[in-house]
Amino acid sequence: MTATLPPAICSSRSNCAPRVELLTNGAIVIAEQIPIDAVNLNVWLGVGSAIETDDINGMAHFLEHMVFKGTAQLQPGEFDRRVEARGAVMNAATSQDYTHYFITTAPQDFAQLVPLQLDVVCNASIPDAEFERERLVVREEIRRSEDNPTRRTYARAMETCFPGLPYRRPILGPDAVIAGLVPDQMRAFHKRHYCPAAMTVAAVGNLPEQELIDIVTAGFDCVAPASGDRVRHILPDLEPPFTEIVRHEYTDPQLQQARLVMLWRAPGLQDLDNTYALDVLAAILGQGKSSRLFRDLREERQLALSISAYNATNKFQGSFYISARLETDRITATEAALTDHVMRLQSELVSDAELARIRTQVANRFIFSSEKPSELANLYGYYYSQLGDIAPALNYAERVRRIEATDVRAAARQYLSPTAYGIVVARPPAG
Template sequence: MTATATPIATSLNNPVIHHLPNGLTIIAEQIPVNAINLNLWLNIGSVVESNDINGMAHFLEHMIFKGTQRLQSGEFEARVEARGAATNAATSQDYTHYYITTAPQDFADLAPLQLDVLLNPAIPDDAFDRERQVVMEEIRRSEDNPRRRSYQHLANMAFETLPYNRPVLGPIEVIEQLKPQQMRDFHRGWYHPDRVVAVAVGNLPVEELIATVERSCLQSMEDRRGEPHIRHQRQSLGQESAFAQVIRAEHIDPTLQQARMMMLWRVPGCMNPQETYALDMLANILSHGRTSRLVQDLREQRQLVNGIGASNMTYQHQGIFCISANLDSDNIAATEQAIREQVDRLHNELVPMADLTKVATQVANHFVFNNETPSARANLYGYYYALMGDLAPAFSYTDAIRSLTPQDLQTAAQKYLSTEAYGTVTIRPET
């Protein structure tokens, strides 16, 4: 080993963090499940793109699997599937991650392949042109999806200046113009070991997990010797100001059978985790389960909506607190007023301690239960470390939720959820 491995003591998880001299971070944990998940996370998503290459990060995710100097196109997937393992990847605004899930006895053979495709993609011209068609078809399907269209309307309202308002997939007119060399430069500029968090979780000793990933990384970096030195730098991103008044946007979508209404507030992102806990709780107080406030009031009693939910959507630099409803167009005005009344109630009445305790237990247990498999655990570690550079917020989440008081929730509602300044997006079916 070339660096000191640091265990992180916690009642829920016990990973070890190990840093290589080239900057790669390895997080490893042994758990008694007969599988290994290797998750490679980068804090590189669509927000680092300029407008003229919007969609490049996602397109690159596709091209990562099209061969390296050591592997022919399709060989990586074939060798993974031959072992009964699985591989996939995902791109978001803030991150991209690649993973394999394999049997412990196959980990030493497959981990080097995963690092090779990540760090050394060939990006051949012919494969680039073929995959471009696949990506454009994915964009068309996304544009045909009413939920995706609704989300884009929401993002356009929430973000005036931050690049979160751009689609992760990019527009077709941009993808059509991209060149293979632009992607090679994008990869060489962003995909450096010091921007990679490699998380290995499963039933092998931690020392073996770390040694395998380290050996795989060093082997892969041998193939990058002599390449042109390109290193892109992240631009400093600020935050959007809170809405100063009620802002409205209306759209017509002839594919809808009923209207959709979204009310939204700009709130902190995950770089300010202490500010997000109470907002997570408020979203659950409002809409988690049939006995929650919005469901009982607007759906069960007043019958204004067919469905309603609240969510605290946390991106790295900004968040959106959103209340969305499916409803008849005639009920839009009454529904907005009813939601304002429920938010105003959070301003002026303390949430009863019994309700707070019940919901806090639900939220905390949901967090724990959803992080018990190797893949879920690896995703948890990769997400927090790639975006926040720290695992402590992941380990302290349940305690933070349980420690909230009724006054904390009231303060958060008063601070962030104004009843006089917010955004509304309404999408109506064609009349």
Template sequence: MLKSSHISSPVREKLFNGMTIIVEQVPVEVVSLHLWVNIGSAVEYDDINGISHFLEHMVFKGTERLESGEFERRIEERGAVTNAATSQDYSHYHITTAPRDFADLAPLLFDIVLNASILDNAFEQERLVILEEILRSEDNTRYCTFKRLIEVAFNRSPYKRPILGTKEIISQLKPQQMRDFYKNWYQPISMTAVAVGNLPVGGLIEILAQECVHKLTENGSCRLPKVEQELPFTEIVRNEFIDERLQKARLVILWRVPGIYQLDKTYALDILAGVLGRGRTSRLVMELREERGIANNIYVRNMTNRYQGVFYISTQCEIENIPLVESAIINNIRRLHTGMVQKSEIERISIRVANQFIFGTEKPSDRANLYGYYQSLIGDLEPAFNYPLNICRQTSMDLMQAAQMYLSPDAYGVVVVRPSGN
């Protein structure tokens, strides 16, 4: 049986300004610092959609202490690396350095995240970069299919908005709108700082606390909006599109499922995703690709957002095979409703899913990422320790009940993207 002790216990403290810091010493000669801001595109209004991602870019454009480009130059000249990301639920900045450089470089990351200047001229220059990124995304067939999936999954939820925003909205954003958004949301009380690497815990806490205390939580709402879960599908909802760049059709079948706020309901769905589509011996891969040869690139995912998730099955196939593939997928879903998954199959998938989780915590950056994710989204680190254990506790009855509750064979969303001329 896998045990939660594979991950040790980090030290967590909350500072007087509301920021949470998490530190852990591990015997690997790097230190990874991650700053998580508890906001993403889900907190945006429709008329500023994309501002979170745009702001992620602007954070790197300088502060009173650092000119534009100086942060990257000083990071790179020490051989350190940096990156950032924005999702629906969070924004995330990180650096990985040698231990000897951490005390010098960590303050730079805090500075750009906490004290971004957001100057008008830099804003206008970066707007062009964002518009180009949106244009490139529209040329990416995988991105376009996923965007359509999300639009079918969410009708009213803020999760329906594209993280990048749209050309129309980004073109009209004003620098002051971003400064207001930044002031409201980029507050210490909305942030988590995580440092993992080969420095003593006390030293890591001292460095992080010293940088954090220079920024006090100001008058901003910092209160996440209430997001009501959308109801399950009550019928089969079909959406078809044409994409002339494709040679084979894309078929996606999807259901609305619980998010991370109902974490205990997600474990069985994670295993069901493995039963259906993880590895050559999974059910859909065996039937659709190996035995019948009617589909390939079969991918099954239980996507867990903060408020609500999406369970989806994605395949590629010839146009004429779409009805066959959909029927086969739904027949497999029906079997999950009526037949117990064999214990041996559950054990194989559980070990695979749990091990993937464990393998993803071997590097300091992985662990820092894991701690920051759970602290930001649910304010609790226990799921980070106990995920493998919770996965391995799932029974055949748990899987059947999850399938019956969330994966209806009679009500689901369908996205079909066809090549032109078919």
């Protein structure tokens, strides 16, 4: 079955809609030819830390490491050597809502490397000895993460924002959990979640679309038929908006300047239409040297050493947050200034000139980050694996350009309360 989206919804390239095909094994293949002499393969699964239970928190990320440790056909390290021998590059990433594996290669090598990539992803053998060796690597990664003050502050912020949702948990998992996992648990996790019917495979580069699809289809010949289905998350009970100021303050002995994170709960991908105005709002407040918070709090009043704002969109629920690095004696004044900026956004319309500049900035940033085969394959795989639709990857810039000043004000009023928010403050030791 093939379903191709109409070119009219694509805002940044003409006639750019890729082909979307459902294979007989249940995998989705998204293929697009672009005139860049490389091809990227991106294998996406809707499997991340959010689907884990507390007792296996970190399994998805640990499995990402173990996927490269061999199959019945490939010895540990052989996949890496064969990829590198052709000058290709590969990697993987795990988040709360997904895991994906990607490889970029020359077009003439694509047909040789696709079966290898699908073999390691689908047929990972997870050898006991490799499991124990890689456990040490993952535990060291956890220790490095916990030793990073910025990551510690962010972790506290997510715990504040999502006390009930799994987004509160670390993607890497706690060290104690990783220390207790056994290979059979991971093999069962892999068998449950890594079947072709749960995969979105994006292939983008300088080969005809039908050839890309045929190569991916043939690549699955190495995968034994498996039961299973695309991961279907049940919509969880979302966190309600903050009804008061929830404040968490602590001393971090590694800090020399304080960290402040002010945050609100925001819509997720399941409520996609309400995320665009918040993306624009974040850019107005704290993205770039011409943003309001940078000019006011850093340049003019010199309250913050650095400051930025983001709208982070998870599958089910996101977070809008402002992050600042500052001296301890300026925390109170900075918090007050931030609430003043929120109140201004709620009471005043953004000027036409400022809105036009920000819309262009946000739209162009997206367009400029989706020119390479790897970037496009990332976008297609991300949106389809999360939403079952690639239209948002094609029309994002156009949706942003349609945001009006009234939309920005409405978003500020609905999601950013100046009297109800979460705030995490990390202070350096006194004296």
